[in-house]
Amino acid sequence: xxxxxxxxxxxxxxxxxxxxxxxxxxxxxxxxxxxxxxxxxxxxxxxxxxxxxxxxxxxxxxxxxxxxxxxxxxxxxxxxxxxxxxxxxxxxxxxxxxxxxx
Amino acid sequence: xxxxxxxxxxxxxxxxxxxxxxxxxxxxxxxxxxxxxxxxxxxxxxxxxxxxxxxxxxxxxxxxxxxxxxxxxxxxxxxxxxxxxxxxxxxxxxxxxxxxxxxxxxxxxxxxxxxxxxxxxxxxxxxxxxxxxxxxxxxxxxxxxxxxxxxxxxxxxxxxxxxxxxxxxxxxxxxxxxxxxxxxxxxxxxxxxxxxxxxxxxxxxxxxxxxxxxxxxxxxxxxxxxxxxxxxxxxxxxxxxxxxxxxxxxxxxxxxxxxxxxxxxxxxxxxxxxxxxxxxxxxxxxxxxxxxxxxxxxxxxxxxxxxxxxxxxxxxxxxxxxxxxxxxxxxxxxxxxxxxxxxxxxxxxxxxxxxxxxxxxxxxxxxxxxxxxxxxxxxxxxxxxxxxxxxxxxxxxxxxxxxxxxxxxxxxxxxxxxxxxxxxxxxxxxxxxxxxxxxxxxxxxxxxxxxxxxxxxxxxxxxxxxxxxxxxxxxxx
Numbered sequence: 001x002x003x004x005x006x007x008x009x010x011x012x013x014x015x016x017x018x019x020x021x022x023x024x025x026x027x028x029x030x031x032x033x034x035x036x037x038x039x040x041x042x043x044x045x046x047x048x049x050x051x052x053x054x055x056x057x058x059x060x061x062x063x064x065x066x067x068x069x070x071x072x073x074x075x076x077x078x079x080x081x082x083x084x085x086x087x088x089x090x091x092x093x094x095x096x097x098x099x100x101x102x
Numbered sequence: 103x104x105x106x107x108x109x110x111x112x113x114x115x116x117x118x119x120x121x122x123x124x125x126x127x128x129x130x131x132x133x134x135x136x137x138x139x140x141x142x143x144x145x146x147x148x149x150x151x152x153x154x155x156x157x158x159x160x161x162x163x164x165x166x167x168x169x170x171x172x173x174x175x176x177x178x179x180x181x182x183x184x185x186x187x188x189x190x191x192x193x194x195x196x197x198x199x200x201x202x203x204x205x206x207x208x209x210x211x212x213x214x215x216x217x218x219x220x221x222x223x224x225x226x227x228x229x230x231x232x233x234x235x236x237x238x239x240x241x242x243x244x245x246x247x248x249x250x251x252x253x254x255x256x257x258x259x260x261x262x263x264x265x266x267x268x269x270x271x272x273x274x275x276x277x278x279x280x281x282x283x284x285x286x287x288x289x290x291x292x293x294x295x296x297x298x299x300x301x302x303x304x305x306x307x308x309x310x311x312x313x314x315x316x317x318x319x320x321x322x323x324x325x326x327x328x329x330x331x332x333x334x335x336x337x338x339x340x341x342x343x344x345x346x347x348x349x350x351x352x353x354x355x356x357x358x359x360x361x362x363x364x365x366x367x368x369x370x371x372x373x374x375x376x377x378x379x380x381x382x383x384x385x386x387x388x389x390x391x392x393x394x395x396x397x398x399x400x401x402x403x404x405x406x407x408x409x410x411x412x413x414x415x416x417x418x419x420x421x422x423x424x425x426x427x428x429x430x431x432x433x434x435x436x437x438x439x440x441x442x443x444x445x446x447x448x449x450x451x452x453x454x455x456x457x458x459x460x461x462x463x464x465x466x467x468x469x470x471x472x473x474x475x476x477x478x479x480x481x482x483x484x485x486x487x488x489x490x491x492x493x494x495x496x497x498x499x500x501x502x503x504x505x506x507x508x509x510x511x512x513x514x515x516x517x518x519x520x521x522x523x524x525x526x527x528x529x530x531x532x533x534x535x536x537x538x539x540x541x542x543x544x545x546x547x548x549x550x551x552x553x554x555x556x557x558x559x560x561x562x563x564x565x566x567x568x569x570x571x572x573x574x575x576x577x578x579x
Binding site: 011015018019022028031032035038039041042045046049050053054057059060062063066067070073074077078080081082084085088089097099100 | 228229232233236240243244247250251253254256257258259260261263264267268271272274275277278279281282285286287327328331332
């Protein structure tokens with residue numbers, strides 16, 4: 001079996017790639033994708049801890065399932081809001097969405 | 103099958119019933135009924151508030167996922183009362199212009215977020231907490247973007263949904279490490295086995311950071327000002343009171359009952375965060391020109407004071423925190439009611455719009471003055487007593503330095519709150535000024551109730567006694 005810490009390194013890397021993307025990407029959809037990376041890192045973590053450390057119960061797996069469902073809802077709302085921005089501004093670049101900055 | 107668990111959840115059940123009733127009324131009701139939607143929504147919300155004041159039942163449901171106590175009932179009452187005020191204040195705005203045909207949406211989206219907050223408060227399991235947090239924040243993003251043809255509102259919605267998604271991601275990442283360390287997600291089990299191992303601490307810090315985003319503690323406050331400014335005024339009021347209060351209640355429960363064994367760790371973190379939050383919130387509030395942005399920073403610094411009460415760590419700390427939030431609810435709601443009235447008349451939200459308000463609308467100016475005095479903590483208004491109890495709780499821990507810093511900041515905050523009072527009472531309006539504002543009866547009712555509460559809640563000591571009894575009833579440690 002693959003050692004557990006390989007998975008943990010993967011999920012930690014995914015998490016920080018997601019956080020970096022959240023800060024660095026300029027397109028709102030890319031920012032949203034970065035957030036999804038963070039959520040995926042969480043789900044990997046839960047499954048791995050459940051499978052390796054506590055195989056007698058299923059709490060971690062259930063948390064992952066709930067997380068996936070809620071992440072889908074989150075994406076739907078976020079994309080609706082981004083589309084609304086596009087209708088107003090014809091643009092979803094974060095550098096142009098600055099009417100609240102000043 | 104045993105349905106007795108649902109009896110414990112009667113506030114949630116009543117709220118769900120109200121939500122579905124509003125939805126069905128909006129969709130299937132004939133057009134002639136639609137004009138009564140505002141009244142129906144207000145009455146439904148008032149009924150939910152009334153259900154909350156029935157004698158509380160205590161116990162657990164769903165295998166410990168859901169916990170009801172007298173304290174959670176009180177906290178949920180605070181949240182529902184805040185929502186009722188929002189309904190009273192925003193109804194007129196919802197009717198105006200192109201928004202009229204989607205008025206019903208606002209009411210049931212708001213009740214959905216309220217349901218999420220109630221589940222957060224009553225959670226006994228981290229998965230339940232997570233579902234509650236998301237149910238509270240996803241519809242709230244829709245509300246922030248409700249005024250969809252205005253760029254600022256759309257922008258506020260996008261900022262809110264992205265930040266809340268990231269913060270719940272951070273929170274869940276922490277929970278996953280915590281799960282790895284302790285092997286359970288139930289509050290009662292976690293509290294029995296949590297110990298300061300590196301993995302558990304890492305998980306706790308991430309979890310705390312995610313929650314701090316929701317309460318907008320410094321340095322996690324960067325979304326606050328933009329979202330508060332861009333969102334419709336009633337939604338800003340809702341964000342600054344109900345959303346923040348729910349986050350604080352969750353923080354209170356998790357820190358006291360789940361992470362009680364690692365108190366030394368979170369105590370030091372809270373110390374630093376509360377000082378930073380109070381100071382930075384105050385300093386940035388000084389230079390704001392927009393009243394909604396101003397109240398964003400004011401609410402950040404108030405969150406710092408709330409953390410002072412949380413640090414009390416005893417039944418006294420809990421009582422002072424909940425009491426502070428109760429008073430903050432009435433003060434902030436009064437202020438936002440006046441802001442909504444002025445914005446509805448002039449369309450402006452800058453502080454200069456309040457110039458000469460006393461001459462044109464003496465009663466509105468008076469209510470705003472009381473609200474600001476209460477927020478600043480001037481006796482004999484309720485805000486003075488709530489701040490006093492918070493300081494007393496912190497001083498009981500021997501935190502005299504912290505109390506001193508907070509007191510100095512209270513003086514700073516007095517300056518910027520009085521700037522608005524000065525604008526209303528001393529400055530003269532440019533040109534013709536606002537003219538007489540006619541607030542509708544609903545908003546007038548909310549302002550009267552808030553004013554009565556600002557004056558009464560502090561003087562009627564039975565209220566603090568009631569909150570104190572509730573806190574003492576919750577077994578601490």
